[in-house]
Structures are given as structure tokens and as C-alpha cells.
Amino acid sequence: MQQLETLIRQAEAEVGRQMQVCNACRYCETFCAVFPAMTRRLSFDAADAHYLANLCHNCGACLHACQYAPPHDFAINVPRAMAQLRVRTYEEFAWPRSLGGLYRRNGLAVALATGLGLAVFLVLLLAMRGNLWHEPLAGNFYAVFPHNTLVAMFGIVFLWAILALGMGAKRFWQGQSPGDALPGARAEALHDALTLKYLDGGHGDGCNDEDDRFTLRRRRFHHFTFYGFMLCFAATCVATVYHYVFGWHAPYAFTSLPVILGTLGGIGLLVGPAGLWWLNARRHPLHGDPSQRPMDRGFIALLFASSLTGLILLAVRDTGAMGLALAVHLGFVMALFLTLPYGKFAHAVYRVAALLKYQVERRQPNRLQLGAD
Incomplete structure (x- = not known):
């Protein structure tokens, strides 16, 4: 359980880091619902990160348009960060919680x-x-x-x-x-x-x-x-x-x-x-x-x-x-x-x-x- 909590917190932090960079750039603001929702925030807590991760449809458009995507040092890959947190959402909110590991x-x-x-x-x-x-x-x-x-x-x-x-x-x-x-x-x-x-x-x-x-x-x-x-x-x-x-x-x-x-x-x-x-x-x-x-x-x-x-x-x-x-x-x-x-x-x-x-x-x-x- 402690390992799961650590993985969830790490995934939340990575989504928050990437959203901070995206919020400063805003090139992808018209791409999907994630980016207009992002612009309503200056910081991204755990609830915000899970919300944005599940709002993402993993279409890949922002990755292909991003000037900070890998191999850039910022390593911005929003589809991957969101996907990694989404499965943590399923685990964290699973009912009963003890079955979350089945994902x-x-x-x-x-x-x-x-x-x-x-x-x-x-x-x-x-x-x-x-x-x-x-x-x-x-x-x-x-x-x-x-x-x-x-x-x-x-x-x-x-x-x-x-x-x-x-x-x-x-x-x-x-x-x-x-x-x-x-x-x-x-x-x-x-x-x-x-x-x-x-x-x-x-x-x-x-x-x-x-x-x-x-x-x-x-x-x-x-x-x-x-x-x-x-x-x-x-x-x-x-x-x-x-x-x-x-x-x-x-x-x-x-x-x-x-x-x-x-x-x-x-x-x-x-x-x-x-x-x-x-x-x-x-x-x-x-x-x-x-x-x-x-x-x-x-x-x-x-x-x-x-x-x-x-x-x-x-x-x-x-x-x-x-x-x-x-x-x-x-x-x-x-x-x-x-x-x-x-x-x-x-x-x-x-x-x-x-x-x-x-x-x-x-x-x-x-x-x-x-x-x-």
C-alpha cells in the first residue's frame, strides 16, 4: 500500500510539473478540454491532477505540436503523464480499495x-x-x-x-x-x-x-x-x-x-x-x-x-x-x-x-x- 501511495504521488507531481510548463506556453490551448481547464489554475493539487488526467483523451496532438517534447530537457509528454496518472486514479478510487491492485x-x-x-x-x-x-x-x-x-x-x-x-x-x-x-x-x-x-x-x-x-x-x-x-x-x-x-x-x-x-x-x-x-x-x-x-x-x-x-x-x-x-x-x-x-x-x-x-x-x-x- 505504501508503494502504491508513492507511485500515485509521483504521478501527480509529474502532471503538475508538466502543466506548469504548459500553462506558461499555452500553444495547445485550443487543442482539447485539458488546456482551457488548465488555464483556470495557477497550481495543480492532487485533485486537479486527477481531473486533468481523466479529461485527457490521449489523442497525441499536443505531443506532436510541443516544442518541449523529448528529447528537450523539459521532457514534456502530456499524453504519457496523463495516462500514467489515470491508472493511478483507478487504483486510488477503486471500490473496494483493496482490489485497486487488480488494474x-x-x-x-x-x-x-x-x-x-x-x-x-x-x-x-x-x-x-x-x-x-x-x-x-x-x-x-x-x-x-x-x-x-x-x-x-x-x-x-x-x-x-x-x-x-x-x-x-x-x-x-x-x-x-x-x-x-x-x-x-x-x-x-x-x-x-x-x-x-x-x-x-x-x-x-x-x-x-x-x-x-x-x-x-x-x-x-x-x-x-x-x-x-x-x-x-x-x-x-x-x-x-x-x-x-x-x-x-x-x-x-x-x-x-x-x-x-x-x-x-x-x-x-x-x-x-x-x-x-x-x-x-x-x-x-x-x-x-x-x-x-x-x-x-x-x-x-x-x-x-x-x-x-x-x-x-x-x-x-x-x-x-x-x-x-x-x-x-x-x-x-x-x-x-x-x-x-x-x-x-x-x-x-x-x-x-x-x-x-x-x-x-x-x-x-x-x-x-x-x-x-
Whole structure:
């Protein structure tokens, strides 16, 4: 615990040092929300450092524009300093706090091992029951795993993930003391989050590629991933309404709303994560924090595997292989939700909170400017 505290304080101090230099230069003031928020401060305490770190979208534009970037003696690399502190934010505000160390262990090997382990467990369970390979069941998943069993298993894991992430965000927000969030601030923060406004490099041309060219690929692959995830979630919600409200039980036709939403979401969760993996492998070594790439790739791999196995399940649901495909799919989905509160997904929660604080601040008088006047 003492070592973690030391790492957090060091990361906070480095963000503060770099922001002092940037505050004197201000060349990047129009690039993204970080720099206007920076100009409202003369010094940067721990809360300010965590706020700015989570406001940063790691687009790399400021690094490529900076005259003080490495190999300059000032060694200004805002994307890396912010990325290194962001993961410390996740650890410091994790709930329960004792599980914060999981962020450093949640890498590609752990993610895949968890998914494969749960998949093998469910496959063996079906084999012991004699249900691993059976006559076609016309897509009736609940003939393989009872409905109430699935609801209990995934309901508990999902609620735990929501609780853990929600408590962490609450602790982060309370430490910021931003003031009241007016409806306009909430709406604009949500708009900025859903459109990934600050992945445009501040000029609309996108992030810098590894060879310094501007590109919108990172923004587009993020959109495929996020909206693919939301479409899959919508499919689950619609199916829940069908089941409990209208009494329409699965399996649903290929032309039904839950299946259409799930299929479109699954395609998005193939294209988006595949693209993000490709970009992650090609990123310039000065972009962000390379030590966090295993955590990034673990989350990307679970999203991709959950989607791929889900689409395979849809394709074979009317065959005798449905039970095997269902067990493998459920294993990866369970692994995704088990690791959700202590992996890369946390960045979305804390970034929305930081964007909300930014919009609240924008609606308040700038005391530094008032003092200058």
C-alpha cells in the first residue's frame, strides 16, 4: 500500500510539473478540454491532477505540436503523464480499495485465461450432464442452461460491476467539489462523451498517427466499439421486456428486434476492437503509457471474443453444436463482466465525470481572469 501511495504521488507531481510548463506556453490551448481547464489554475493539487488526467483523451496532438517534447530537457509528454496518472486514479478510487491492485494485473493473459477457464468449466458442466452435443433445440438456450440460472449468474456479476464502478466514480466526484451540475452542463458533457469530441485533435482532423499524420481512425473504431456494446446491451434489455412484460419467450426469430440489435452490435464489436488492437500495436512509443498496453489489449480481446462467439452461437443455434457454442460464449461474457470494474472500461466512467466537471467549470466565473481585470 505504501508503494502504491508513492507511485500515485509521483504521478501527480509529474502532471503538475508538466502543466506548469504548459500553462506558461499555452500553444495547445485550443487543442482539447485539458488546456482551457488548465488555464483556470495557477497550481495543480492532487485533485486537479486527477481531473486533468481523466479529461485527457490521449489523442497525441499536443505531443506532436510541443516544442518541449523529448528529447528537450523539459521532457514534456502530456499524453504519457496523463495516462500514467489515470491508472493511478483507478487504483486510488477503486471500490473496494483493496482490489485497486487488480488494474496492474488485469492484462491480456489474465483476461484470456479467465475467459477460457470459465468457458472450459461450462463445457465440462454440460459434458457431465450429457448436454454437450444434442439434437437440435431450435435455438432454445434455456433448454441448455435454465433461464433463472442465467439471470442469477449474470445479474449478480453485472450488478457488482455497476456498484464497484459507481462507488469509484462517486469517490472521485466527491474529491473534486465541482459545484452543482446544471442540466445544460450534464447534456453537453454527455454529448462530448457520446461523440468523442476530443478525439478530433482540436482541429477536426483527428489524432496523430504513429508517423505524425492526422487520422480519425481511432475515433471511428471507438465508435464502433462503444455503439456495438450499447446495441448488444439494448438487445438484452428488449429481450428482457419481451420475456417479463409481454410473456414472449426466447428463442426469437432472426428478424426480431433483439436479434437484429444483437447482430448489429456484434458486428460493431468485431470491427471496433479489431481496429483498436491494430492501432494499439502501431502507436508511437511516446504516445500514452506502453506499460498499460496489456490491460488495454485484455479488454479489447474480451470484447472481440464475446462478440465472435456470440455471432457463432447465432449461426449454429439450430444445430446440435448450440450447447457447446453457448457454453463458450457465456464463459467469455462472464469474464468480460467480472473484469469490467478493474480494467480498461473504467476510463469511460472517470472520463465522463471529468467532462461533467469541465462543463460545470465553464459555466462558472474564471477567478483568475477576474483577478487580472
